[in-house]
Amino acid sequence: MKILLAVDGSDYTKRMISYLGAHRDLWVTGHAFTVLHIVLPVPHRAAAFAGPDIVHAYYEDDARVVLEPVRAQLAEQGIAAEVVHKVGHPADEIASYAEKGKFDLLVMGSHGVGALKNLVMGSVATKVLAKCTVPVLLVR
Structure with missing residues (x-):
């Protein structure tokens, strides 16, 4: 199974990585992991300056x-993964990368590092669920 781990350092x-390590029998053996981090773009005028x-x-x-x-943390859990980072808006980039990469599963935390928190799920997680056709596992 190809598994995409969307990370933001929160x-x-x-918790997501700890969950994977604690459930090694389900998640680690025989699966290919890719870690994806999305960097927010610098505003156009600031970038030009x-x-x-x-x-x-x-x-x-x-x-x-x-x-x-x-x-x-992945190394501590015994998880080998390819690591990728892209620039863009997190929900759009995560959903697009998961679909274009033909991943079988997307795993991400239910909340991120944003200052504003939704009560049930973070805004990126909510948008990814709305945009992505790949199955998503949210870890809380």
């Missing part, structure tokens, strides 16, 4: 800050 990302080198460095740094701890 506590819910940590800063220049492409600074913007690119920002994207790489943002991804590194999120993905290094995720890699470490």
Whole structure:
């Protein structure tokens, strides 16, 4: 099974990885994992002012800050994964990547790092559920 793990570095990302490790018999053996992190785009005017080198460095740094701890936690759980980051709006990019990559399952935390929280689910999780045709497992 091809499994996509959408991560943002939040506590819910940590819970999701812990869940996978705690249920190794169901999730880890025989599956191919890809970790996806979406970096929010720099506004057009700011990007034009800063220049492409600074913007690119920002994207790489943002991804590194999120993905290094995720890699470490996955390693602790014995989960090998390909790691990818993209620039864009999280819900759109996650749903698109899951479908284009022909993943069998998308796993993500129910909430992210956003300042505004919905009562039941985060706004990105809600939008991904609405847009994505790939089955989604939300970990709370």
